[in-house]
Amino acid sequence: MEGRGSLSAGFAAIRSGRAIVLLLTAATIVLSLLAAVPLGPSLADAFGGTLAGDHVLKNDPRFAATDVVDFLREKAPALAGVSAAARWAALLLLLQQILVAGGIVSALGRPGGFTPLEFVAGVRRNAWHNSKCFLLFLLAAGASIGLWMGLTRAVSKKAFENAPPGATPALGGRIMTILGALLLYAVFSLLHDFARAARRYDPGVGAWRAYVRARRILSGRWLRALSLFLFWLILGGTLLFVGVWLEWTTSAVSAAAIGLHILLQVAVLAIRPAVRVAAWGSYLSLYDRVEAASAAAAASLRAPPEPGIPPLLTLDEHPLV
Amino acid sequence: MVFGNTGEWPHEAKARLVFEDGTVVNRTLPAEARWVRLRIRFKARLAWAAVDPDRVNAWEWNRLNDSRVLRTGKGAADTVGGGAVAKYFAKTAYLVGLFLQAAWALA
Numbered sequence A: 001m002e003g004r005g006s007l008s009a010g011f012a013a014i015r016s017g018r019a020i021v022l023l024l025t026a027a028t029i030v031l032s033l034l035a036a037v038p039l040g041p042s043l044a045d046a047f048g049g050t051l052a053g054d055h056v057l058k059n060d061p062r063f064a065a066t067d068v069v070d071f072l073r074e075k076a077p078a079l080a081g082v083s084a085a086a087r088w089a090a091l092l093l094l095l096q097q098i099l100v101a102g103g104i105v106s107a108l109g110r111p112g113g114f115t116p117l118e119f120v121a122g123v124r125r126n127a128w129h130n131s132k133c134f135l136l137f138l139l140a141a142g143a144s145i146g147l148w149m150g151l152t153r154a155v156s157k158k159a160f161e162n163a164p165p166g167a168t169p170a171l172g173g174r175i176m177t178i179l180g181a182l183l184l185y186a187v188f189s190l191l192h193d194f195a196r197a198a199r200r201y202d203p204g205v206g207a208w209r210a211y212v213r214a215r216r217i218l219s220g221r222w223l224r225a226l227s228l229f230l231f232w233l234i235l236g237g238t239l240l241f242v243g244v245w246l247e248w249t250t251s252a253v254s255a256a257a258i259g260l261h262i263l264l265q266v267a268v269l270a271i272r273p274a275v276r277v278a279a280w281g282s283y284l285s286l287y288d289r290v291e292a293a294s295a296a297a298a299a300s301l302r303a304p305p306e307p308g309i310p311p312l313l314t315l316d317e318h319p320l321v
Numbered sequence B: 001m002v003f004g005n006t007g008e009w010p011h012e013a014k015a016r017l018v019f020e021d022g023t024v025v026n027r028t029l030p031a032e033a034r035w036v037r038l039r040i041r042f043k044a045r046l047a048w049a050a051v052d053p054d055r056v057n058a059w060e061w062n063r064l065n066d067s068r069v070l071r072t073g074k075g076a077a078d079t080v081g082g083g084a085v086a087k088y089f090a091k092t093a094y095l096v097g098l099f100l101q102a103a104w105a106l107a
Helices: A001-018 A019-048 A052-057 A064-074 A075-107 A116-159 A168-200 A207-218 A222-248 A257-302 B081-106
Strands: B002-004 B013-019 B024-029 B036-039 B046-051 B067-069
Touching: A001 A019, A001 A222, A019 A052, A019 A075, A019 A116, A019 A207, A019 A257, A019 B081, A052 A064, A052 B067, A064 A075, A075 A116, A075 A168, A075 A222, A075 A257, A075 B013, A116 A168, A116 A207, A116 B081, A168 A222, A168 B013, A207 A257, A207 B036, A222 A257, A257 B081, B067 B081
Parallel strands: none
Antiparallel strands: B002 B036, B013 B024, B013 B046, B046 B067
């Protein structure tokens, strides 16, 4: 029941957090365009002023493939420029994710919604905390997954030394290694998200204590949290696969079709932000329920005995229950 | 329109000129010429010109410099190279965007 509540909270978060989805999508698009800029003059030179653009756009069965190969070879420096710019843009977007998570944690899923100022205040308040949480996540997850991969590789090398290439047990071992790494990633990712969410209730909590708190919140609820993680991973992965496949297989030759094609690309780029915000909504809902239950339990422990019920004078009296 | 052989190998080649109304004119460029200037007076303006338009020369290693598109028109002159620039610039940005979002797995 709690899981279903968290799931519906995730879908509700997409509605209430539309502005965050738009912000994340817009940031991706702006950084992507900036990273792609070095290729612009080369594209204009190779495709705008020659017949190659016509061949490629119309997918000419005789000439398109060689034109693409010529473009990749002749304009390799520009492609290298895009590749380098994309790596820097990825770093910037990572930093942006760390910052935006602060705003999400403090604003998303609050009853009555949130204002942009509340979101920005959350970003500012949690920026340093989220940076420390990110470093801890990177170290812990990197070390654990690295250790797991190294150990399983050593064991499988020993165990399948004499197995023929492509043998089923060796393949099974590889699949187990990948699944184990995914499980470790899921565990550390959840701890990371819940450590950042700890600031929702305790704005002064440090990174270490936030991780301890996250472990306490997730204790006894790992299955539920991992199910939520898996649900959003599979849903997001499926939507993204369908979107990428649609974009790749749809042809666009006329100006109107190219415009629609670009809109489709924007829609595909909006999938990841929407699913990320939905996952945050689910996690925060789960966090809120646990905190509410803990607060209620603490309040009932502190509450004085109810007045008005007289003590039993003899055992012959019937209790008032 | 000037056609030039920028390589070291003297060889004959076909040249094709296409006008805005779709008219196609084919000429042969002599093997010994380093460059050839073709002057054609015609009712429609030149849309594009290309050397070896059917790509029969298997030794050619860069096809990106064997044609020039000046404008579009009807029939054979109906080219869409400008659209290709917009489409593939957007495609590049889109692929970069997918790469950037893959990096989100860390945060």
